Structure formats: C-alpha cells, structure tokens
Amino acid sequence: xxxxxxxxxxxxxxxxxxxxxxxxxxxxxxxxxxxxxxxxxxxxxxxxxxxxxxxxxxxxxxxxxxxxxxxxxxxxxxxxxxxxxxxxxxxxxxxxxxxxxxxxxxxxxxxxxxxxxxxxxxxxxxxxxxxxxxxxxxxxxxxxxxxxxxxxxxxxxxxxxxxxxxxxxxxxxxxxxxxxxxxxxxxxxxxxxxxxxxxxxxxxxxxxxxxxxxxxxxxxxxxxxxxxxxxxxxxxxxxxxxxxxxxxxxxxxxxxxxxxxxxxxxxxxxxxxxxxxxxxxxxxxxxxxxxxxxxxxx
Amino acid sequence: xxxxxxxxxxxxxxxxxxxxxxxxxxxxxxxxxxxxx
Numbered sequence: 001x002x003x004x005x006x007x008x009x010x011x012x013x014x015x016x017x018x019x020x021x022x023x024x025x026x027x028x029x030x031x032x033x034x035x036x037x038x039x040x041x042x043x044x045x046x047x048x049x050x051x052x053x054x055x056x057x058x059x060x061x062x063x064x065x066x067x068x069x070x071x072x073x074x075x076x077x078x079x080x081x082x083x084x085x086x087x088x089x090x091x092x093x094x095x096x097x098x099x100x101x102x103x104x105x106x107x108x109x110x111x112x113x114x115x116x117x118x119x120x121x122x123x124x125x126x127x128x129x130x131x132x133x134x135x136x137x138x139x140x141x142x143x144x145x146x147x148x149x150x151x152x153x154x155x156x157x158x159x160x161x162x163x164x165x166x167x168x169x170x171x172x173x174x175x176x177x178x179x180x181x182x183x184x185x186x187x188x189x190x191x192x193x194x195x196x197x198x199x200x201x202x203x204x205x206x207x208x209x210x211x212x213x214x215x216x217x218x219x220x221x222x223x224x225x226x227x228x229x230x231x232x233x234x235x236x237x238x239x240x241x242x243x244x245x246x247x248x249x250x251x252x253x254x255x256x257x258x259x260x261x262x263x264x265x266x267x268x269x270x271x272x273x274x275x276x277x278x279x280x281x282x283x284x285x286x287x288x289x290x291x292x293x294x295x296x297x298x
Numbered sequence: 299x300x301x302x303x304x305x306x307x308x309x310x311x312x313x314x315x316x317x318x319x320x321x322x323x324x325x326x327x328x329x330x331x332x333x334x335x
Contacts, residue, residue, distance in 0.1 A: 037318060041325045048332035064332065112324060120331035134324045140317025143310075 033082045037141060038075040038108065042068055045115060052119075063118030070111030077104030078142055088146050092212035093167050099145040101138075109135030152215055159216065167215045170225055171208050177229040178204055180237070187240045196259050197236065203266035204229065210273045217273045224269060232262055 045064055052060040081100030088094045113131030116122045122130070151157075151164035178201050185197040207224065211217045239255045299307070 037321060041321055044325045044329040045332065047329055051333060060332065060335075112328065115328055115332070119335070120328065121335045122331060130324050130328065133320050137317045137320035137324065140313045141321065142317075 033086075033142075035075050035078045035082065035142065038071075038078060038138065042071045042075075042111075048119065060119045064115055067111045067115030067119065070114060071108050072111075074104045074107030074109075074111060074138075077101070077107055078138060080104075081145055082142065085146060088150070091171070092150065092209070093152065093164060093171070093215075094150045095168060096146050096149050099147075101142050101145045105135045105138035105142070108138050156215065162215050162218050167211065167218055170218055170222070171212060174204070174208055174225045174229055177233050181229075181233050184233070184236045184240045187243075189243060193256065193259060196263055200232065200259070200263050200266050203263070203269065207266070207269045207273065210270050214273070221269070221273060 045068055049061060049064045049068070052058075052064065077100050081097070081102075081104055084097035084100060088097050109131040112134040113127050116127035116130045117124065120127075149164075152162075152167070157163060181197060182201055185194050185201075188194050188197070207221060211221055235255065235258060239252075243252075
C-alpha cells in the first residue's frame, strides 16, 4: 500500500475515532474491543458462590470471591492491553505497548487456579492445569501484545532531521493536551461550544497524523504543538471553571469568537503542512496568538 | 483482501474459536466441580 494511503487512513482513523466519542486512550476509543467473554464467562462461578452462601460454606465463598476478584483484575488488564493495542495500531509511529494482555492472561489463569485449588476438590496439578488452560485460552482469544516499535526508517529520519523518539514524544505530549481539552470540554454546559471543541480536537489530531506521516513537519509544527495547543487548553480550562460567572458577559462572547478562529485556523493547518508552506503557518499562529491576547481570554 | 491476508484472518478466527471453547470449558468445569464439591 502506498505510504500516502497509509497516512490518509491514519488521518481518517484519528478523526473518525474522535467523532464517535471520547475515551481513555482517545484514538483507540472507537476501535477498542471489550473483553466480553472474560466479563461474562466468570459469572458462571456466581452459581457455586451463591450455593456456598446458602449452605453456609464460608471457605468456598471466600475462595470463589477471591478468585473472581483476581480474574476480573486480569480482565481489566486485558482490556487495558486491547485499548493500548488499538492506540498503537492507529499511529504510524509508536513504541510497542507494555505486554498488558499477556499479564492479564496470566492473572486470569492465577484466578482460575485459586478458585480450583480452594473451592473444588481438585488438587494442585489439576488446578495448575486449569490455570494454564485459562491463560492459553485468553492468549488465543485476545492475541499477543504488539512487540515491535513502529519507527522511522533511518533514511526518512536523516532527511527529516529528527529522531523517532522526538516525534513520538512530541505527538504523545500533544495528545495529552488534547485529552485535557476534551476533559474540560465535557464540563461545558453549552452544546454548541462542546461540538466546536470536538471539531477542533479532531482537526488537531489530523495535524498529528500529518506529522507522523511526514516527520519533517515536526519542526514547522512545533509552535502549533506548543504555543497553540497550550493556549487553547488554558483558555478552555479557565472558561469551563468560570462558565457560571461568565455567562452572557463580554468574555463569553470573546471565548466563542476565539473558538471560531481556532477552529478555522486548525482546519487550515493540515493543508498548510501538506503544502509545505512554513510562512503561512507562522503567520496564522501569530494572528491567533495576538487575538487570544487581545480578546483577553489568554 | 489478498490471499495471504485471508488465510491469516481465518487462522486468527480459528485460534479465537479454540480460545473461546477453552475458556468456556474451564469455567464450566470449575463451576460444576465447585457445585458438587
């Protein structure tokens, strides 16, 4: 597949994932699989748990409850692994995530082992077998964690004058700021402003995707990533905190006006980066910075 | 989808089905053993 298509798909994934809703590792929120089997299958053990309560067998009840807690801890780890895997898949440059799914599978196996050893008549060998089978089952269902870093080829890195780590660091930092903006946006009471911020974040993600596609954009977009995103994040946070007091004031109107400009300028960023027009980008950023100061919201 | 991708997807599906069967089997057996013990 041509590189350009890969990049476009990446942009589409980022933007569409944002449009469909918010979540923890954001780019993964739409694609994240839930470990439904691991959520539902252990519920079978609720039957002997209830029976233990009815018959007054405290030992079995404690064993099953402890085992279920461990199993659901493993389920949480597997789901966390799935979320990080989806985020890894959505990015063109990424470090391999920690092996959360593998760890989750081991923890589920441990939970099954405890249930089997303490709540049934199975001995140690059979319980170990049950635990191992449960772990293998988890790995077969949810797969192994990605183990390879997605980095720049040495030639591209040399041409762009950046290292893979620099790009990953800059994009990850920018992602953190976008999440903060999303978090603040969720506290806004005005649906129009929330929608506008959703679009702004989607556009910013498109810029990040463009940087991953062509890392030489990183230098030109650095100001966008630092000054611009910081400014937007701070403005949104301050407004959200004081929105009750600011309603129907001049500052509220200014805030709306600034968001309109931000949205408009963000929308042009990808195109500017694609056209390789450094001057355009600098000028637009300067204009927005001045406006943020003039409107008194920065 | 290329032939290679098709084979890979099918293999992944079979693996997943085996995994589901193993998990259901383990939890089923555990439940029965815990009930009868």
